[in-house]
Every structure is written in C-alpha cells, then in structure tokens.
Amino acid sequence: MPVEVILPRVDMDMATGKISKWYVKEGETVAKGKPIFEIETDKAAMEVEAPGDGVIRNITVGEGVDIPVGTPVAFIYGAGETVSAAPQPAKPAVSAPARQDSVAAPMAPVNESRTVSPSGLPRATPLARRLARERGLSLPSISGTGPHGRIQAEDVKNFRGEPAPAERLPAADVSSLYPPGSYDIEPLSGMRRIIAERLVQSKQTVPHFYLTLTCDLGQLLAIRARLNESAPRGGDKQPAWKLSVNDFVIKALALALQRVPRANVTWTDAGILRHRTCDVGVAVAVEGGLFTPVIRSAETKTLSQISLEMKDLAARARARRLTPSEYQGGTTAVSNLGMYGIEQFSAIINPPHATILAVGAGIERPAAVDGEIVLRTQMTCTLSCDHRAVDGALGAELLAAFRSFIEEPALMLA
Numbered sequence: 001m002p003v004e005v006i007l008p009r010v011d012m013d014m015a016t017g018k019i020s021k022w023y024v025k026e027g028e029t030v031a032k033g034k035p036i037f038e039i040e041t042d043k044a045a046m047e048v049e050a051p052g053d054g055v056i057r058n059i060t061v062g063e064g065v066d067i068p069v070g071t072p073v074a075f076i077y078g079a080g081e082t083v084s085a086a087p088q089p090a091k092p093a094v095s096a097p098a099r100q101d102s103v104a105a106p107m108a109p110v111n112e113s114r115t116v117s118p119s120g121l122p123r124a125t126p127l128a129r130r131l132a133r134e135r136g137l138s139l140p141s142i143s144g145t146g147p148h149g150r151i152q153a154e155d156v157k158n159f160r161g162e163p164a165p166a167e168r169l170p171a172a173d174v175s176s177l178y179p180p181g182s183y184d185i186e187p188l189s190g191m192r193r194i195i196a197e198r199l200v201q202s203k204q205t206v207p208h209f210y211l212t213l214t215c216d217l218g219q220l221l222a223i224r225a226r227l228n229e230s231a232p233r234g235g236d237k238q239p240a241w242k243l244s245v246n247d248f249v250i251k252a253l254a255l256a257l258q259r260v261p262r263a264n265v266t267w268t269d270a271g272i273l274r275h276r277t278c279d280v281g282v283a284v285a286v287e288g289g290l291f292t293p294v295i296r297s298a299e300t301k302t303l304s305q306i307s308l309e310m311k312d313l314a315a316r317a318r319a320r321r322l323t324p325s326e327y328q329g330g331t332t333a334v335s336n337l338g339m340y341g342i343e344q345f346s347a348i349i350n351p352p353h354a355t356i357l358a359v360g361a362g363i364e365r366p367a368a369v370d371g372e373i374v375l376r377t378q379m380t381c382t383l384s385c386d387h388r389a390v391d392g393a394l395g396a397e398l399l400a401a402f403r404s405f406i407e408e409p410a411l412m413l414a
Helices: 126-135 153-158 171-175 188-204 219-227 245-259 305-317 392-407 411-412
Strands: 003-006 017-023 035-040 045-047 054-057 066-068 072-079 208-216 265-268 271-274 280-282 284-286 287-290 332-336 355-369 372-386
Touching: 035 153, 153 219, 188 287, 208 392, 219 245, 219 372, 219 392, 219 411, 245 280, 245 305, 245 332, 245 355, 245 392, 245 411, 280 305, 284 305, 355 392, 392 411
Parallel strands: 280 332, 332 355
Antiparallel strands: 003 072, 017 035, 017 066, 035 045, 054 072, 208 372, 265 271, 284 287, 355 372
C-alpha cells in the first residue's frame, strides 16, 4: 500500500495551513526523513519530512493553498506498486482541541475570559487572522464572540475600530510617495508578516520599560580563555567545545532568574505564571527573519552543554529544521548584537516572555580601578521588562544579579 503524506499539525492551535514550497516533483524518488515540502505557520516556515521511501505521486495540493490539518497532499509508492488514481485517503483522526492556557480562569463574559495563543496573540481562527492582516487590523483590538473569546471571521468583518497604527497607510499610498522605477518590491514572506504583527502587538499591548547597566568582562574573558584552552580534543585534534561570551550570558541570566525568582514570570489575564525552571530563548537571525530557539533549564546546564546545544540549535534554525517544541515557550530571552559591533540597544519583548536582555559588544573603555584610570573591556546590557509582571525595583534586582555572575564568573562554575 502506498504511504499517505498529510499536512501535519505543527502548532498547538493550528487548524489549517498551507504548503509554501514543494521540494520534490511528481514522480521523483524520495527517501524517508528527507524534507519534501515546507509549511507556512504563524511562527515560521517548517520543513516536513517524507514518511517513507519510494516515488512520490498523486500530488493534489499546490503551493499557497490553505487546507485543513490532516488533508492528504500526496502518496509515496514503493517498488513494484502500481500507480493509478489517487488512493482513497484514510479518514483523518479527529484532532484534539487546541490546548488552552494552563491557568484556569472562572467563567466570565467573553471579553474578560479571552485566552491567548502560545504566540501571545488572542486566539483567532486562521480565516480571522488572514482577514485582519488584509484589512490592517490589530487582533488585540477585536472582541471575539467564539468560545473563550476566540476571534472569528465575522468578528473581523463587523469590526469598526481604527486599523493598526503600523498599517494605516495602504501600500499603494506609500508607493505613490516615491517615483516609479526608483524601487523594487520584495513580496512579504509569511515569516516577515508574522514578525511584524507580533512586534506591533507587543509594543501596543505590553507596557515596556528599560534598565541599562555596564558589566566588566575582565574575569570572564580570562576564565573563558582558560576553559577553551583546556577543552578535551578528539581524534581529529579539534576541541570538544569553544565557549562564547554569549554562552556565559545565557547561563548568567538563568542563574539570575533563579536568584530573583519573582522575575521568572509570564503575565496572563488569569494570573501571573511563576516558572520553576529558567528557559532562555536566544534570538538567531535567519534569512528573512529570526528564530528564538530555547535552552531549557539553562540554570542546570554547564557552560559547555549550553555552548554545544546553542551551536546545534542555531545551525538548525538557519537551515529551518527546528521543531515547534524547540522555539515555543521560554521564560525570557537574549538578543546579542555584540558581534556586529553594536554597543547598546533596547529589544522588544517577545510574548509571552516578561523580559528580554539586549547585549552589546565588549568595548575597551577607561575605568577607575584602585584610584587609577585603566582600560577595561566592558559590555552594556539593557533589560526590557513587562511592567504588568515585573516592576522597576524587581527588574533592577534581576539585572544586578546578572552582573554579579558576569563579573564573578567563577560563581557559574560552582
């Protein structure tokens, strides 16, 4: 019997999806585990692997077509199997309903009991999300009439409020400001649209405030050099690991959250989630956008474990081979632009996180040490906080704890 290829569910609240790109054509030989098409989700583009070996036939769904989860899109025929009309697909199993937030709220009117998706946006049907994008509307401004406040297509059609501020000017009006032929239009990818929507939603609905301090990297750089020199080498004479400053940053932030657990939180309308582990997301730039893979329980891992795990996650992020479980969730995040020479910046919080740490480059600056002016390598960091869950004094306490680990890195090795 040929192997059925279906559109899988790759996000918890995914009801429909579309194939953004086929990697194979009708009649090509495919190998189990090799990518055969790419799905566009509300987070990123995800590759789907072949469920078996053979020849792919009966491709029934083209690129860019929105279809329900579980729909057969092709079949893989083994050696000697006769190819005719598309086989009768197996009836898709009834999918479990999308998992709701883990904190239960008492029954209340729709607007008070609205839940949000793992992306931090209000729950909405795929059609409602698409209509909102097309009309330049912000989902958080629309009241949902579905179960638990879920936004439906009719809610978007009936909405009479203001469009999202970032999208008030139609594209044609913006283009008219520039002479014809003076620009090229690059179509927006699904990833870029979702990034734009999430960042606008974050700045509109999350009350940001920012705290900045400077860390001395003298001891950290010395310990890093010694650890890298002492890394064991394999048969190829290559070191087992090579620690980066960012590995220390990830570990230091996780330990700081353990020291200041009241900042290791997530805001929800039902209550504040207080996390037991410190799961640190790390922004990784990819073509057309970014991923934020998560180092789970970073406080329990050694620097070498964090380094190796981060190297693997970053490589698979750039190859778009991450699974949703590797970039969803997290309790905080790090955005490091130091490798680009950026000395200081402020990052936008990535919901549902309550904090994000923006890390600048290590720069030699004059500093007073024992009454003398000397050059010291210093790194400026800015913590963005969600004021609903993390107050100013609490954010300052967290950032001070982070600096103590950076400036006394031996504490991370204890």
